[in-house]
Amino acid sequence: MARLVMKFGGTSVANIERIRNVARHVKREVEAGYQVAVVVSAMSGKTNELVAWCKDASALYDTREYDAVVASGEQVTSGLLAIALQEMGVPARSWQGWQIPISTDDAHGSARIMEIDGETLGTRVDGGEVAVIAGFQGMHLPTGRITTLGRGGSDTSAVAIAAALKAERCDIYTDVDGVYTTDPRVVPKARRLDRIAFEEMLEMASLGAKVLQVRSVELAMVHNVRTFVRSSLVDPDAPEMAHVEKAGTLICDEEEIVASQMESQVVTGIAFARDEAQVSIRRVADKPGIAAAVFGPLAEAHINVDMIVQNVSADGFTDITFTVPSADFERAKAVIEKARDAIAFQVVEGAVDVTKVSVIGIGMRSHAGVAAKAFEALAGKGINIRAITTSEIKISFLIDAAYTELAVRTLHSLYGLDS
Amino acid sequence: MARLVMKFGGTSVANIERIRNVARHVKREVEAGYQVAVVVSAMSGKTNELVAWCKDASALYDTREYDAVVASGEQVTSGLLAIALQEMGVPARSWQGWQIPISTDDAHGSARIMEIDGETLGTRVDGGEVAVIAGFQGMHLPTGRITTLGRGGSDTSAVAIAAALKAERCDIYTDVDGVYTTDPRVVPKARRLDRIAFEEMLEMASLGAKVLQVRSVELAMVHNVRTFVRSSLVDPDAPEMAHVEKAGTLICDEEEIVASQMESQVVTGIAFARDEAQVSIRRVADKPGIAAAVFGPLAEAHINVDMIVQNVSADGFTDITFTVPSADFERAKAVIEKARDAIAFQVVEGAVDVTKVSVIGIGMRSHAGVAAKAFEALAGKGINIRAITTSEIKISFLIDAAYTELAVRTLHSLYGLDS
Numbered sequence: 001m002a003r004l005v006m007k008f009g010g011t012s013v014a015n016i017e018r019i020r021n022v023a024r025h026v027k028r029e030v031e032a033g034y035q036v037a038v039v040v041s042a043m044s045g046k047t048n049e050l051v052a053w054c055k056d057a058s059a060l061y062d063t064r065e066y067d068a069v070v071a072s073g074e075q076v077t078s079g080l081l082a083i084a085l086q087e088m089g090v091p092a093r094s095w096q097g098w099q100i101p102i103s104t105d106d107a108h109g110s111a112r113i114m115e116i117d118g119e120t121l122g123t124r125v126d127g128g129e130v131a132v133i134a135g136f137q138g139m140h141l142p143t144g145r146i147t148t149l150g151r152g153g154s155d156t157s158a159v160a161i162a163a164a165l166k167a168e169r170c171d172i173y174t175d176v177d178g179v180y181t182t183d184p185r186v187v188p189k190a191r192r193l194d195r196i197a198f199e200e201m202l203e204m205a206s207l208g209a210k211v212l213q214v215r216s217v218e219l220a221m222v223h224n225v226r227t228f229v230r231s232s233l234v235d236p237d238a239p240e241m242a243h244v245e246k247a248g249t250l251i252c253d254e255e256e257i258v259a260s261q262m263e264s265q266v267v268t269g270i271a272f273a274r275d276e277a278q279v280s281i282r283r284v285a286d287k288p289g290i291a292a293a294v295f296g297p298l299a300e301a302h303i304n305v306d307m308i309v310q311n312v313s314a315d316g317f318t319d320i321t322f323t324v325p326s327a328d329f330e331r332a333k334a335v336i337e338k339a340r341d342a343i344a345f346q347v348v349e350g351a352v353d354v355t356k357v358s359v360i361g362i363g364m365r366s367h368a369g370v371a372a373k374a375f376e377a378l379a380g381k382g383i384n385i386r387a388i389t390t391s392e393i394k395i396s397f398l399i400d401a402a403y404t405e406l407a408v409r410t411l412h413s414l415y416g417l418d419s
Numbered sequence: 420m421a422r423l424v425m426k427f428g429g430t431s432v433a434n435i436e437r438i439r440n441v442a443r444h445v446k447r448e449v450e451a452g453y454q455v456a457v458v459v460s461a462m463s464g465k466t467n468e469l470v471a472w473c474k475d476a477s478a479l480y481d482t483r484e485y486d487a488v489v490a491s492g493e494q495v496t497s498g499l500l501a502i503a504l505q506e507m508g509v510p511a512r513s514w515q516g517w518q519i520p521i522s523t524d525d526a527h528g529s530a531r532i533m534e535i536d537g538e539t540l541g542t543r544v545d546g547g548e549v550a551v552i553a554g555f556q557g558m559h560l561p562t563g564r565i566t567t568l569g570r571g572g573s574d575t576s577a578v579a580i581a582a583a584l585k586a587e588r589c590d591i592y593t594d595v596d597g598v599y600t601t602d603p604r605v606v607p608k609a610r611r612l613d614r615i616a617f618e619e620m621l622e623m624a625s626l627g628a629k630v631l632q633v634r635s636v637e638l639a640m641v642h643n644v645r646t647f648v649r650s651s652l653v654d655p656d657a658p659e660m661a662h663v664e665k666a667g668t669l670i671c672d673e674e675e676i677v678a679s680q681m682e683s684q685v686v687t688g689i690a691f692a693r694d695e696a697q698v699s700i701r702r703v704a705d706k707p708g709i710a711a712a713v714f715g716p717l718a719e720a721h722i723n724v725d726m727i728v729q730n731v732s733a734d735g736f737t738d739i740t741f742t743v744p745s746a747d748f749e750r751a752k753a754v755i756e757k758a759r760d761a762i763a764f765q766v767v768e769g770a771v772d773v774t775k776v777s778v779i780g781i782g783m784r785s786h787a788g789v790a791a792k793a794f795e796a797l798a799g800k801g802i803n804i805r806a807i808t809t810s811e812i813k814i815s816f817l818i819d820a821a822y823t824e825l826a827v828r829t830l831h832s833l834y835g836l837d838s
Contacts, residue, residue, distance in 0.1 A: 016475040050495065056435040057499050058506035065505070068513050069498035072491040076469065079488035080476050086484070087477035094487050098517070099563055144518055 002168040003125060004034040007135065007158035010044035012173055012232040013077045016084070023084040024236035025173065026130060030090055037121065037131040037165060039158040040081055042073025063108035067148045071097070074134035074154070082132045092130040095121065097137030098146060102157070104138030110150035111138050113157075113219075118164030125165065133161060155216035163223035170225050171248075172212060173232035178249035179204065179211055181417040182270040187409050189418040193268065197254045200268045203360045203394050212251075220251060227251040254362055266363035266370060267415035270408050273356045276306065277329035278386055278398055280321045281336060283346035286313035293342045294320060297335050303328045307356060307396060309387045321387050323398060326352045353401040354386060359411055360394045370415075371395045377414045383407050421587040422544060423453040426554065426577035429463035431592055431651040432496045435503070442503040443655035444592065445549060449509055456540065456550040456584060458577040459500055461492025482527035486567045490516070493553035493573070501551045511549040514540065516556030517565060521576070523557030529569035530557050532576075532638075537583030544584065552580060574635035582642035589644050590667075591631060592651035597668035598623065598630055600836040601689040606828050608837040612687065616673045619687045622779045622813050631670075639670060646670040673781055685782035685789060686834035689827050692775045695725070696748035697805055697817055699740045700755060702765035705732035712761045713739060716754050722747045726775060726815060728806045740806050742817060745771045772820040773805060778830055779813045789834075790814045796833045802826050 006029065008022050022040075029036050041047075050070045054061045078094040085092035097104075100121055104111035125131050135154025138147040149156050155172060162170035177192065179201065184190040196204070198221035205214045211229055220227045230248030240246055250256075284290055291310070298305055309321040324332045329352050336348045364370050371388075374395060378385060383406065387398040399407055412418060425448065427441050441459075448455050460466075469489045473480045497513040504511035516523075519540055523530035544550050554573030557566040568575050574591060581589035596611065598620065603609040615623070617640035624633045630648055639646045649667030659665055669675075703709055710729070717724055728740040743751045748771050755767045783789050790807075793814060797804060802825065806817040818826055831837060 016472055019476065053435055053495070053499055054502055057438065057502040060506075061502045062505050065498040065501040065513055067498075068501075068515070069495050072494045075491045075494070076472070076488050079484040079486075080472055082484045082487075083473055083476040083480045086481050087479075094484055096487070096565075146515075 001033055001035055001126075003037070003122070003165045004029055005037050005039065005158055005162040005165065005167045005170040006173065007039040007154060007171065008041065008173045008232055009154065009175075010041040010047070011175055013040055013081065014044045016080065019077065019080050019084050021236060022081060022173075022232070023088055023090070025232070026085060027088050027090050028236055028241060030130065035125045035128070037125055037133060037161055037167070038081065039133045039135040039154055039161060040074060040077045041135050041154040043077055046073040046076070064145050067108045067146050071134070071137045071146045071148055074136050078132045078134040085130055085132070090130055091128060092132055093124065094132045094134070096134050098139040100133070101141065102138040102160070103141050104147045104149070106140040106143065106145075106147065108145070108147055111140070111147035113138060113149070113160045116160055116164035118161075118166075121161075122165055133157065152213040152216075155213040156219055159216045159219045159223070159225050159227060162225045162227075163219070168226070169228050170220070171228045171230060173230055174211065175231065175233060176211060176229070177231035177234075177247070178229050179251070179269075181268070182408055182412055183272070186272075186405050187270075187412045187418075189412065191417060191419040193249045195250045195252060195257045195260060196268055197257055197362050198251060199254070199393055200360050200362055201251045203358065204269055204271050217251065224253055226256075257362070265361065266367045267359055267361035267417065268363070269360050270411050270415075270417065271358045271360060272404060272408055274401060274404060275326045276323045276354050276356050276398070277326040277332070277350060277352045278321060278323055278354045279329070279332050279336070279348065279350040280319060281343065281345045281348050282319050283317045284320055285344045286316055286318040290343065291320075293339060294336065297339045298324075298332060301331065301335050303332050303335065307387060307389045307398060309389060323354070323356065351386075354398050355401045355404040355407075356396050356398055357404070357407050357411065358394050358396040359415065361415075362393050364393055364395075373414060374411060377410050378407060381406055381410055383410075420452055420454055420545075422456070422541070422584045423448055424456050424458065424577055424581040424584065424586045424589040426458040426573060426589065426591045427460065427651055428573065428593055429460040429466070430594055432459055432500065433463045435499065438496065438499050438503050440655060441500060441592075441651065442507055442509070444651065445504060446507050446509050447655055447660060449549065454544045454547070456544055456552060456580055456586070457500065458552045458554040458573055458580060459493060459496045460554050460573040462496055465492040465495070483564050486527045486565050490553070490556045490565045490567055493555050497551045497553040504549055504551070509549055510547060511551055512543065513551045513553070515553050517558040519552070520560065521557040521579070522560050523566045523568070525559040525562065525564075525566065527564070527566055530559070530566035532557060532568070532579045535579055535583035537580070537585075540580075541584055552576065571632040571634075574632045575638060578635045578638045578642070578644050578646060581644045581646075582638070587645070588647050589639070590647045590649060592649055593630065594650070594652060595630060595648070596650035596653070596666070597648050598670070598688075600687070601827055601831055602691070605691075605824050606689075606831045606837075608831065610836060610838040612668045614669045614671060614676045614679060615687055616676055616781050617670060618673070618812055619779050619781055620670045622777065623688055623690050636670065643672055645675075676781070684780065685786045686778055686780035686836065687782070688779050689830050689834075689836065690777045690779060691823060691827055693820060693823060694745045695742045695773050695775050695817070696745040696751070696769060696771045697740060697742055697773045698748070698751050698755070698767065698769040699738060700762065700764045700767050701738050702736045703739055704763050705735055705737040709762065710739075712758060713755065716758045717743075717751060720750065720754050722751050722754065726806060726808045726817060728808060742773070742775060770805075773817050774820045774823040774826075775815050775817055776823070776826050776830065777813050777815040778834065780834075781812050783812055783814075792833060793830060796829050797826060800825055800829055802829075
């Protein structure tokens with residue numbers, strides 16, 4: 001029999017009524033023949049409350065104690081779901097991070113999983129007992145202290161456990177019913193994707209489609225964990241729940257996608273990120289070490305740099321353009337001004353209120369002219385492109401924020417994504 | 420340097436402000452030179468909330484999962500107090516039951532402590548780091564599951580940890596400032612005791628003086644843990660807090676009490692328990708096995724029998740009187756009626772609205788006439804004694820509930836306990 005990991009977030013376990021609903025989802029899969037491990041978050045609002053208490057106790061709280069405090073939220077829901085399952089006649093047992101154990105490093109508050117002992121857990125699950133695992137938690141084995149994986153860490157827990165258990169699939173239940181070609185609030189014709197490749201999802205997630213934690217997608221890609229995003233809001237016993245293919249979006253290996261399609265789609269989705277700011281350094285002397293002189297000080301100031309564009313130089317000078325979160329715009333300019341001696345430039349300028357729009361698709365690897373079509377279409381709508389970067393599977397455009405919706409809709413139609 | 424265990428209940432850690440207050444109490448003792456371990460309960464109300472959720476999830480909840488859920492309350496306060504202490508510059512670390520570990524049996528929901536590994540904890544405490552221990556929790560080592568000690572278990576945790584650490588004292592901070600000669604609400608002249616022997620406290624506790632869990636006093640007696648009951652409501656930095664002798668009641672070995680007093684007190688306190696009911700079985704044939712015939716069926720019905728009085732028989736018949744909680748009165752009579760064939764009696768009768776008043780004192784061992792004085796004094800006030808039982812260190816009277824206050828005040832004055 002196959003193993004299945006199911007993950008439910010905070011809103012899905014917000015009270016006992018909803019926990020019972022989650023139990024019905026689990027029961028359905030057990031009755032379908034799966035050996036199930038469930039990963040749960042804390043009841044929605046609980047983690048915020050616990051974090052606020054820590055901050056109230058000390059602004060500079062010890063993260064080891066913070067972890068002991070906030071991990072308690074998941075402990076509560078894991079026990080309650082186990083009880084709710086037993087009440088429905090489904091054998092179940094709760095597991096805390098330290099009980100499995102889920103071994104992590106000692107970066108308290110944002111620990112990384114080192115190893116999961118899937119042995120005991122697997123034996124119990126195979127014996128027909130649902131393992132209800134507190135997400136978000138781990139343990140630093142050398143010190144025996146509780147760790148937590150950082151916000152949204154339960155997605156990562158679920159994927160890591162699916163890898164350790166060699167599960168057939170990791171189902172992430174959330175408040176949306178899958179991954180869309182773009183944000184449906186911007187493009188009403190956005191379609192839910194049946195499948196998306198790990199690499200594409202990584203671009204979609206990090207570019208602003210907030211369905212799954214980037215970290216969990218990375219982990220799924222590395223361990224090839226088939227991850228299925230689906231809704232926890234539907235009736236657990238609705239007939240369509242039995243047909244998994246119709247109930248959400250499967251994030252999987254490129255090969256599985258290629259095998260499933262007669263003809264592959266070139267573009268999979270359009271992502272966008274608002275609240276970007278563009279910083280341009282004009283007439284920088286084009287000499288070795290100049291990139292380090294610019295981006296070293298920014299990194300030291302903990303400013304997250306995203307797009308970086310540098311053209312070939314003319315007459316020994318070049319322009320360097322990059323984007324930062326708009327909240328960091330003024331600080332970024334100040335950092336550059338301060339490094340003027342080392343960089344040697346004419347002027348630093350830029351703009352807040354810019355948006356990065358990205359066209360994503362693994363099919364772009366084998367199709368030429370994808371970018372050219374976009375330039376033409378955007379130009380046709382009078383949208384000025386401030387900067388462009390490309391990778392193997394995406395093209396990103398920096399445009400004025402006012403044109404965001406227009407650009408996204410234009411590109412969505414252009415690549416045949418409208419439903 | 421000496422080790423000290425300090426225990427704080429739910430109302431003392433009800434919010435961050437109060438947790439800070441607790442931290443100040445701890446800091447005072449650290450500065451006085453103690454190596455400190457602190458035991459904390461859950462924030463008041465939290466355990467009730469968690470228990471309610473378990474019951475809501477299933478009326479017949481699994482106690483193993485119940486334990487995982489409710490233990491989280493103490494986990495939160497232990498982490499928060501550690502943070503609050505660090506904020507005040509006091510090195511501190513939280514410890515869960517499983518981290519120490521506190522080994523218990525597997526009677527989930529009301530586990531008994533088997534063993535505490537005081538080794539690591541002692542080393543850390545000796546190194547100047549305050550150990551903040553989640554009370555109420557333990558772990559069943561063979562299964563690796565969290566256990567809890569049952570309601571009021573944090574007192575037991577504290578005493579057990581004091582024993583394991585060979586602490587000089589176990590300070591129980593509570594909402595009263597010590598143990599009184601009797602309930603001050605009934606006798607305004609009641610005095611706080613400086614010292615009380617374990618045996619006396621056991622009688623006081625089980626007879627209705629609700630200061631400490633009976634279980635924790637038993638444990639303190641067995642391991643000779645000097646247990647000090649004091650108030651958490653006073654200003655932690657008040658000058659009198661430095662003079663421990665004046666701040667509460669020390670529960671200790673009889674020898675320490677004898678050594679501390681020029682002349683020992685005969686009577687230490689007057690305890691009373693309302694809500695008792697008296698059951699009398701008239702004209703029972705006085706033959707072997709009759710007690711078993713009466714009390715066997717009551718035990719099977721889970722009816723708690725307290726006082727038992729049986730007089731020598733006249734003409735081959737005797738009367739048996741005993742007390743039960745008044746809520747069990749009708750049920751107890753029905754059980755006896757049902758066993759009529761085995762017991763062979765004339766009639767079973769009794770009364771609710773009776774109170775048991777007890778005179779307690781280790782000095783009674785060496786002083787004759789203590790009981791006689793009481794009979795005389797009560798008779799002088801026209802109080803009818805329904806039944807009497809005695810032990811080495813106490814005399815208990817069963818009287819009509821209406822005379823409770825009068826009897827307690829009379830006895831309190833009689834034995835020179837008025838302040």
